[in-house]
Amino acid sequence: METRGADANAVTEAVNQLIDEYRIRCLWFLRPDYYPSTPEERLRVLGYIERHGDREGFRRAATLKRWLSPHSGGPSAIS
Numbered sequence: 001m002e003t004r005g006a007d008a009n010a011v012t013e014a015v016n017q018l019i020d021e022y023r024i025r026c027l028w029f030l031r032p033d034y035y036p037s038t039p040e041e042r043l044r045v046l047g048y049i050e051r052h053g054d055r056e057g058f059r060r061a062a063t064l065k066r067w068l069s070p071h072s073g074g075p076s077a078i079s
Helices: 002-026 039-052 055-068
Strands: none
Touching: 002 039, 002 055, 039 055
16 A cells, blocks of 8 residues: 555654644754654644644644544444
């Protein structure tokens, strides 16, 4: 699934760009060279931006979190 890998790379790049934009404003406590390397770390940093950033940062972080959140492929408990 090459498309999936390309999508994952695009999301990773978007997360890193957002980190760069908000590093001084609300991620000052992270190392200057820190970029998350796992989906869990990316979700954590996006949560920091949602909590400590501005409205635009909240919106962009929430969008990226939706891309990173695991989707269940199993049957629904209701069905």
